[in-house]
Amino acid sequence: MLDFRLLSYVQTSRFATLLGALLLSPLLAAQTAINEFIYPAKTGDTLIGIAARLLENPNDWPALQQLNRIANPRQLQPEQRIRIPYPLLKKISTQAELVKQSGEVTIRNPRGSDSAPTGSTIPESSVIQTGENGYVTVKLPDGSLLHIPAASQIHLAKLKRYLHGPVLETQIQVERGRIETQVAKQAPGSRFSIGSPTAIAGVRGTEFRLAYRPGTQITTTEVEEGRIQFGANKPLNDESTKPGQRQKVTPPGVGLAAGYGAVATAQGEVSAPIALLPAPTLPPEQILQERLTLQFKPVLPESSQQVRAIVAADRDFQTILGERLVTAGQVISFPAPNDGEYWLRLRAIASTGLEGLSGETAFSVAARPEPPLLQQPAPNAKQREETVRFNWTTEPDLRYLLQIAKDSQFRQLHVERDIKQGESVENLPVGRYFWRVASVQGARRGPWGEALSLQVLAGPSPLSPPSDEGKTLQFSWGAEPGQTFEAEIARDPEFKQLLLRQRIPHPTLVIARPAAGKYYIRYRCRDSDGYLGPYSRPQEFRVMPRWSDTHGNALNASAGEVRTDYAAP
Structure with a gap:
């Protein structure tokens, strides 16, 4: 299996296989040279004694003997530098922290709990599930952040810390849905991987996303910042093997820089790097939202198939209020939150399933007090009387501002009245007019309602x-x-x-x-x-x-x- 765990080995070739895994793993070699803990031998030390104190498996001392080319494991020179690969060292389990959560969230941990309050710890081996409206942010021991959106299931497979040095081993498994990460810069020797049943990504410090679709067993990943190494997590069959034999070979991975992504299939095939679609943009006139339903129609790259939209209460997108996935060209709608300032994140999605670069825009909601419903005149009304009666619905404790103009932009105002009731009678000369009403509560005027046209005829x-x-x-x-x-x-x-x-x-x-x-x-x-x-x-x-x-x-x-x-x- 192509990941960062030690490969299993049979007893007869145990140490050679172990060293081969440490020295020749393609993804590990692609990230960095082998990182080792250096132990200065003390008087009376033996290789067997060092292994008993420091190694996860004391019986692995022959691997140290071969790596350090020591003739007699019972005779070490004082201050002799003993190289010990980090994967052999003892390690302990650590815990993650639940930073944010909203909507439907379930956390299954070894203790059997199904929920946890914000700020609590999440132990190793826990599984985090989000419902259709759920969202979770988890902070790992190294400061990395995992953002788990709706309809996802993430397994914190390994959260280990080596006893000697600031070295961590982290393995996150995406079992369903998506994960977005901000991986902190890793200490030398640390290993950080995020994978799915069909692919794995090894990182040193970056921002990237990984998604897995159980139905098709396809894994996609996109890099927003930094670089990752992405490869299959399922060995391919070597077609050159003889009939009746099955030899597993490791498929090569690909390096992905910022602005690129890749796709891994159920058969273990990994695509070449694919450039991500540019970030969508939001037209300026949509920055201010004045209705109880938010509506966005962003400008998308030409080849977009879908668009993902995420609304958050903060610039860091820690408090997610809603997420939508719609076909390109459709209007994206959300229920309007309370009046205030918010953030919108947009990504175009290509036919490959890769999500493009993120575009983030601040927007304002000013939808209250909401405008009344207009009753008469009807839309596009015509009348041959110069006395016109205007009516609209009313609410207690509200006043209303009526505007009648000669143009649809209301630059040529003909009438502007502050009215308590929901009616006004106006004498209008022959001509074309536009009218609208806003609610007023105290000193605050709400947004204007829909402007209707009216034609007064002779x-x-x-x-x-x-x-x-x-x-x-x-x-x-x-x-x-x-x-x-x-x-x-x-x-x-x-x-x-x-x-x-x-x-x-x-x-x-x-x-x-x-x-x-x-x-x-x-x-x-x-x-x-x-x-x-x-x-x-x-x-x-x-x-x-x-x-x-x-x-x-x-x-x-x-x-x-x-x-x-x-x-x-």
């Missing part, structure tokens, strides 16, 4: 005097292109005694001459977009008695039409 034009055509009366009025009309005639000005209601395509109404008497007429327009305006003011007209012939035509004399109420001058 009211119905006056009716021309009726034209008496003998048997008919004709009424006409001004109109706009594309309009149709609805006209009504009644005996009373309230139009309760309705005599006629007629739809007409042109601004002209022709009716049969009614009986003598007093009547009222009104009309309204329907615009080409379907908007039905108000009725015109009722206008009175009179039909006078007159003499007519047998065909209904008016009798005329030299002075004009003969009427029963005719009076000579």
Whole structure:
């Protein structure tokens, strides 16, 4: 198995195999030269006695004899420098510290506990699980930080400290999900690895991420800072072996510098270094969030498949408030936290599954008191009356600020009123307007609500005097292109005694001459977009008695039409 543990060896070739593991491990050699503890021999020391005091396994003294080329293990010179590889030294278990946690978090440790308060210790061999909304930050004995996001399972497989010198041995296993690390610079001889069932990364001090998907057994890693050595954690089969034999060979690892990542498959194949996607950016207009739902639409690299977004209460992303993974191009939404300052971290994800470089942006939430719901006029409303009634919902202890402007940016304000109730009646000249309302609580004004447009149109034009055509009366009025009309005639000005209601395509109404008497007429327009305006003011007209012939035509004399109420001058 390709990691930093000593390879197992059979009894007959125990020491040669042990030394080979110490001297020839590819990942270990790639990180640093072999680091050793130097013990100055004292008078009376023997190699066997030194092994009994210092080694994890006292029976490994022959390995020291071979490494130091000592002819007689029972005869050592005072101050003779005895080289002891750190992996052979005695070590003790250490503990991690639970720095931060939020959401659903379970910690299974050898003592059987399922939870731990923030600030408590986590022993070696513990397994940390996070739910769909869980997040944990763990601090290791060397000061390294492990950030464990949602839906992950991490095993603190080995947290060891050697008894001699500031040397640690750390092994973290990602069994499911992801881990993000800030690895402190390691002391000479220390060994730090983070792996999965299919891959392992050895580091000396860096910031990188590692993810494992149990379904596909694919491991991905990305380096943000420093350098790591990344290799398979499962030996490959040597195809040159004879039938019936199975020889395991170690696949080579790859070195990954900052800005690069790699993919390891279930078969133990490791990709060449792959450049990470650049960090997404957040448009400036999204820095201020004024609604109870945060909405972000970042600018992504062209080849992005997905984007991961993380919201935190602090710049160090120790207090995570939420995380989302969405398809590239979709709006990223979060419930808005309390008004204040927050941080957003964004990463684009490529088709390889590698997450790109992180982009971090501060943003503000100022969503309270939230604006009221607007009731009338409706969106894109039109009306042919200059008196306009504005209504919105209200809450106790709030005032409201109404703005009406000639432009959508509200630079040309026509009305601005501070109002206690949820209603205002305004007289507006003909034209196009935009209106909005904000809630005010004490001295604090909340964000503006949605701006709605309103068009005030000219009211119905006056009716021309009726034209008496003998048997008919004709009424006409001004109109706009594309309009149709609805006209009504009644005996009373309230139009309760309705005599006629007629739809007409042109601004002209022709009716049969009614009986003598007093009547009222009104009309309204329907615009080409379907908007039905108000009725015109009722206008009175009179039909006078007159003499007519047998065909209904008016009798005329030299002075004009003969009427029963005719009076000579």
